[in-house]
Amino acid sequence: MAFYGSVGAQGYASMAPRTIAATSYAGATSVGTIPGYAPQVAQPFAYAGQPTYAAQPTYAAQPTYLPATYAASGISSLAPRAATVLSVGQPVNMGFVSQPVIAPVAAPVAVAPAEPEGNFKVCVVGGAGGIGQPFSLLMAQCPLVSELAIIDLNVAMVPAEGVQADLSHIEGKCKVTSTVLVLNEDKAIDKAADALTGCDLVLVPAGVPRKPGQDRKDLLNINCDIAKGTVEACAKYCPNAVVALIVNPVNSVVPAMCELWKKAGLDPRKIVGISTLDVVRANKFVQELTGMPCSIPVIGGHAGKTILPLFSQDPAGASIAADMIPALDERVQNAGTEVVKAKNGKGSATLSMAYSGARLGKAVLSGLAGVPTTECAYVESTVVPGLPYFASKVVFGRDGVQEVLPIGALSAHEQKRLEELTPILQAEIADGLEYAKTRQFAK
Numbered sequence: 001m002a003f004y005g006s007v008g009a010q011g012y013a014s015m016a017p018r019t020i021a022a023t024s025y026a027g028a029t030s031v032g033t034i035p036g037y038a039p040q041v042a043q044p045f046a047y048a049g050q051p052t053y054a055a056q057p058t059y060a061a062q063p064t065y066l067p068a069t070y071a072a073s074g075i076s077s078l079a080p081r082a083a084t085v086l087s088v089g090q091p092v093n094m095g096f097v098s099q100p101v102i103a104p105v106a107a108p109v110a111v112a113p114a115e116p117e118g119n120f121k122v123c124v125v126g127g128a129g130g131i132g133q134p135f136s137l138l139m140a141q142c143p144l145v146s147e148l149a150i151i152d153l154n155v156a157m158v159p160a161e162g163v164q165a166d167l168s169h170i171e172g173k174c175k176v177t178s179t180v181l182v183l184n185e186d187k188a189i190d191k192a193a194d195a196l197t198g199c200d201l202v203l204v205p206a207g208v209p210r211k212p213g214q215d216r217k218d219l220l221n222i223n224c225d226i227a228k229g230t231v232e233a234c235a236k237y238c239p240n241a242v243v244a245l246i247v248n249p250v251n252s253v254v255p256a257m258c259e260l261w262k263k264a265g266l267d268p269r270k271i272v273g274i275s276t277l278d279v280v281r282a283n284k285f286v287q288e289l290t291g292m293p294c295s296i297p298v299i300g301g302h303a304g305k306t307i308l309p310l311f312s313q314d315p316a317g318a319s320i321a322a323d324m325i326p327a328l329d330e331r332v333q334n335a336g337t338e339v340v341k342a343k344n345g346k347g348s349a350t351l352s353m354a355y356s357g358a359r360l361g362k363a364v365l366s367g368l369a370g371v372p373t374t375e376c377a378y379v380e381s382t383v384v385p386g387l388p389y390f391a392s393k394v395v396f397g398r399d400g401v402q403e404v405l406p407i408g409a410l411s412a413h414e415q416k417r418l419e420e421l422t423p424i425l426q427a428e429i430a431d432g433l434e435y436a437k438t439r440q441f442a443k
């Protein structure tokens with residue numbers, strides 16, 4: 001019987017101790033019990049990549065790695081059975097556990113050696129929108145969040161006060177407030193002082209969504225203006241908050257906002273572009289193909305060809321035949337369009353985006369709480385020469401972006417794709433820098 005760490009060798013090794021899921025291939029469930037730790041409900045292995053806010057505030061959102069031996073063994077159809085404990089009274093080595101560990105047999109129980117704790121204030125700007133509502137729901141349920149401020153316009157699909165009233169009936173410690181800005185009249189910097197003051201994390205799904213046939217670049221100026229209105233208010237009222245941007249085109253909006261943030265003398269480690277949806281999609285598509293849970297790093301940018309999933313860096317991804325990789329790669333790149341088309345002009349990805357944003361948000365809060373956590377994100381970067389903004393694995397810590405991790409070894413296909421995407425991403429970054437050149441934050 002072999003037991004493996006839930007977080008693997010893909011740069012997640014720096015994460016702090018957390019629940020270790022393990023799998024019994026032989027069909028038997030084995031469990032270790034640890035003196036001094038309160039047992040928690042075991043997470044089914046298949047759910048380890050999904051946030052389960054009620055029972056496992058942060059760690060369940062982390063990707064799960066399977067050992068290479070699992071892939072190599074050809075055992076892909078067995079349903080993993082139970083979560084199991086690896087460590088006794090000490091931090092778990094979150095590196096890829098390649099050695100089998102013998103654990104005593106007992107009832108199925110998992111134990112979390114450490115959990116991040118906190119009472120953070122989070123704001124969702126655009127919180128009454130298509131992404132904003134489910135996103136606010138997920139953040140309001142996060143045990144690290146004690147206050148959730150929702151900001152939206154008076155023209156939102158439902159009034160922000162309604163979203164507030166609705167979420168305020170959900171049990172738990174989170175207090176929910178709302179602020180309404182009148183379209184073309186109110187500015188966040190004038191009206192959002194209460195909402196933003198004291199915020200630790202500001203999540204920004206405010207913006208105009210992409211319509212069928214519309215290129216992300218079409219959105220650039222309008223969404224940059226929307227983002228600027230929010231980010232300049234953050235600079236004034238919560239300059240230490242992490243500001244996480246969903247508003248498209250992320251490849252340009254994030255450089256624009258980060259440059260303006262720096263111009264205002266603030267710390268660029270606080271500005272983050274949320275590219276998590278690409279990771280979530282890559283994981284889903286690989287799991288559908290292989291039957292194995294996985295954690296595919298996705299690097300580059302967050303639009304079209306700039307999205308580069310590194311299938312070779314995950315055991316499940318690496319088990320896929322080379323001739324299937326280009327189509328799978330393209331499916332991840334174009335997955336947003338699948339949703340736009342299916343919604344037939346009535347919006348883009350909202351639910352999967354909210355899920356992905358909450359996963360990133362919880363990683364940030366975990367870092368702020370002193371438990372460094374790794375997720376892919378699009379940030380100011382030096383990991384690839386010539387690309388001053390880049391998505392790769394990022395360790396979130398007490399100050400926001402603590403470390404931008406190198407991209408690691410690439411397959412020949414991935415190397416070629418990196419070369420192809422470089423000029424595209426460079427041009428999109430340049431658009432953002434151009435926007436920032438002639439502007440500055442209002443005070």
Ligand code: NAI
Binds near residue numbers: 127155
């Ligand atoms: P939506 O139109 O349903 O919601 C946007 C919300 O933002 C609306 O409620 C609107 O009133 C609000 N809003 C607009 N300007 C505002 C301002 N200045 N202050 C406060 N609130 C403001 O759109 P949806 O589908 O939620 O998408 C929002 C953004 O997210 C779009 O820019 C879209 O392109 C982007 N997006 C990003 C994805 C990603 O992976 N990064 C995926 C899907 C969408």
